[in-house]
Amino acid sequence: MNFVRFLCLFSLFSITFSHETLNPHILPRPLILEYPDNTIETRLKELDEEVKLLCTSWRFAVEANNLGPWKTIPRECVEYVKDYVMGRGYRIDLERVSNEAGVYAKSVELDSDGKDAWVFDIDETLLSNLPYYQEHGYGLEIFDSVEFDKWVEKANAPAIESSLKLYEEVLGLGFKVFLLTGRSEKHRSITVDNLNNAGFQNWDKLILRSSDDHGKLATIYKSEKRSEMTEEGYRIHGNSGDQWSDLLGFSMSNRSFKLPNPMYYIP
């Protein structure tokens, strides 16, 4: 950039000089050299960088679980979130977390008692609702359970490919796989269809919210369900989820794997 600037200034000086040589009788005029950094384009680029910096910081706070409950993403970050989830950033992050989980899974020495378990959340962990959120402002709109249910009932959510790879790896290693979702029991069969359509099979148990669980915080509901697993003698080695409420609480797994999700927050 500095080189380009230098070249420009040099060139402009050269023109001036050569023109003066060509027309020596023209009165000298003050030469206004607009420094390129003052253009509107440059200012906009700077603002763009500033938004990127602040939204990256916001996303970091989300992923490190530093924020209190939030209902929508910051309005200024809509384009940022869109660029992230539609671009390579999200995919790279998803691949990295699955790779790390795979490395850990392979390092676990499994017992022959069949009690080594891995827990997966479903939405934004195994299945992607990105097509829904694309139509709903990438998290800018307040969550609308009626609209979202319509989407769920289509059973069309695609697999997150890197999660499917991990899922099969974990099954292949001999872990028992538990799917623990905040979806309601009434969506059991549609969820099974969607999972199958997306390539997920052979799980050991699919746990959905029963009528008793409605109204409970996800952290509590999921901890209670994990607690039942450990009471049945399961050792939960890994837990993959896009929400901290999938991962924290009690009866926590040995290692947890937080998939990125800058679009919504479930307490």
Added chain:
Amino acid sequence: MNFVRFLCLFSLFSITFSHETLNPHILPRPLILEYPDNTIETRLKELDEEVKLLCTSWRFAVEANNLGPWKTIPRECVEYVKDYVMGRGYRIDLERVSNEAGVYAKSVELDSDGKDAWVFDIDETLLSNLPYYQEHGYGLEIFDSVEFDKWVEKANAPAIESSLKLYEEVLGLGFKVFLLTGRSEKHRSITVDNLNNAGFQNWDKLILRSSDDHGKLATIYKSEKRSEMTEEGYRIHGNSGDQWSDLLGFSMSNRSFKLPNPMYYIP
């Protein structure tokens, strides 16, 4: 940038043209106009963007606790980490986490029994060792406890300003403040000096590793110490630390605040 390019091309054309006017007898030469997008500079910029993308992904994996234990930062990310910690990114992230913690602290209804507590880690939480890491590759060098001890014994680590602000806010609200550090008991007096020099005062207890605690994982050591607090009747509302081993384990705080640290990992 496009405008600058246009200006340059225009200027270069002008020079060529004016020179030809000045020297009409020079033979015309083929004018090679390299399109700027193919320049080495542009390729380097693309590579730079790629490194930034991958190192951002790595940093998020660190902050979301997705990585297994690591000893040094990736070699490719040295410049990235340097730019982050020396630039505005780190400062903005530090300020955000303190602000979030402050909002939460103010929302807690304190009891009159004086048992409402907040736990702070010290290194990279209250005090910054950035001057040390600047001299040691920003985390690229394997941790050298002898060298680091020399730095600690200078008692010169500056305060992280946003943490000092939070610290005073939390004290002002009436929380009991516990400092829980992985530093050794032998460094008690130098640590007190450093904390005081940096503006930290009036904590309730400074807990350092005793000889019994050496060799314990930080997660265990810190959980045990928090457990002692809760056994004494303290309610740990908030916990601020730059390592997940400050925050996870047992006797966890109600809310935890993960300060950024892309330079080192303590299990």
